[in-house]
Amino acid sequence: MTDQTFGATGAFPEALAQAAGLTDELLGKLLAVPPGPEARVVAAMRYSALAPGKRLRPFLVLASAQLFAVAQRSALQVAAAIEMVHAYSLIHDDLPAMDDSDLRRGRPTCHKQFDEATAVLAGDGLLTYAFEVLAHPDTHGDPMVRCELVTALAQAAGTQGMVGGQMIDLLAESDRSLDIGAITRLQRLKTGALIAFSCEAGAILGKAAPELRAALRGYAHDLGLAFQIADDLLDVEGSAAETGKPIGGDAAAGKATFVSILGVERARSQAKVLVQQAVAHLDLFEKKAELLRQAAQFVVNRRA
Ligand code: GRG
Numbered sequence: 477m478t479d480q481t482f483g484a485t486g487a488f489p490e491a492l493a494q495a496a497g498l499t500d501e502l503l504g505k506l507l508a509v510p511p512g513p514e515a516r517v518v519a520a521m522r523y524s525a526l527a528p529g530k531r532l533r534p535f536l537v538l539a540s541a542q543l544f545a546v547a548q549r550s551a552l553q554v555a556a557a558i559e560m561v562h563a564y565s566l567i568h569d570d571l572p573a574m575d576d577s578d579l580r581r582g583r584p585t586c587h588k589q590f591d592e593a594t595a596v597l598a599g600d601g602l603l604t605y606a607f608e609v610l611a612h613p614d615t616h617g618d619p620m621v622r623c624e625l626v627t628a629l630a631q632a633a634g635t636q637g638m639v640g641g642q643m644i645d646l647l648a649e650s651d652r653s654l655d656i657g658a659i660t661r662l663q664r665l666k667t668g669a670l671i672a673f674s675c676e677a678g679a680i681l682g683k684a685a686p687e688l689r690a691a692l693r694g695y696a697h698d699l700g701l702a703f704q705i706a707d708d709l710l711d712v713e714g715s716a717a718e719t720g721k722p723i724g725g726d727a728a729a730g731k732a733t734f735v736s737i738l739g740v741e742r743a744r745s746q747a748k749v750l751v752q753q754a755v756a757h758l759d760l761f762e763k764k765a766e767l768l769r770q771a772a773q774f775v776v777n778r779r780a
Pocket of ligand 1: 528529562638
């Protein structure tokens with residue numbers, strides 16, 4: 477494994493790059509292509525999981541785990557698992573039955589590079605493998621902690637989280653009548669739940685006191701909404717060259733988003749308020765949470 481201690485410089489850009497390097501190294505090992513015809517689905521899983529993304533969720537796992545002095549090896553297992561679930565969601569979201577997208581992370585989407593059936597299987601393979609990784613003894617010596625991680629990720633990814641949010645989103649397509657409360661709930665489920673799991677994972681690994689775990693949940697809640705508003709703003713103001721995916725899709729589809737409801741200026745100021753709120757949740761951790769504070773600023777200023 478690369479000789480890197482996550483966050484050693486205390487600067488967010490380096491820490492994000494380290495999270496990406498360390499997580500990709502582990503993903504590369506976990507997703508070694510086997511011999512035999514099943515090699516094709518593992519190659520598709522590799523293609524999507526290792527495609528260049530920000531690796532924000534792995535960063536959040538590593539930074540939250542560091543608050544509780546969790547071993548980096550344990551945190552990396554969770555970082556790899558969450559990135560697998562995220563990659564699965566992107567593969568399935570891009571399929572013709574959903575967003576029908578040709579471009580993701582600056583490359584052809586999984587079903588364009590391989591084929592639709594392989595992309596469905598690659599998503600399924602990544603989702604199931606993530607739970608195998610969490611259940612592995614390398615993730616934590618205490619089986620109860622591993623069980624808690626499995627339950628928390630299942631809840632975040634399933635019908636009470638991302639899958640539920642995606643269902644609401646599909647039903648709401650072309651529905652401009654959604655109000656701000658409905659959009660907030662949709663996004664809390666669709667993107668917020670995985671972000672919240674990423675932040676809480678450190679507290680689970682570190683067997684943290686309930687109030688510390690609650691503080692991380694509060695941070696994640698505000699961060700997730702700020703992240704989504706930034707995503708909606710990028711869909712209006714960004715470019716495909718920057719984001720690596722088609723832009724303008726929400727407006728073309730007539731979708732209600734934070735930006736379509738609030739307008740660009742109010743959406744931007746709301747994102748800033750959410751970042752301030754997110755950062756305030758971290759007061760309990762004092763200086764130890766500096767990387768998470770910087771991450772909150774990054775989320776609203778990002779261009780990809
Ligand atoms: C198919 C079950 C299922 C769920 C799909 C997450 C999701 C639900 C769809 C992705 C569509 C989308 C663009 C959502 C907006 C927020 C989001 C998750 C953006 C992509 O995440 P980033 O910006 O991507 O962290 P990178 O590529 O940097 O990892």
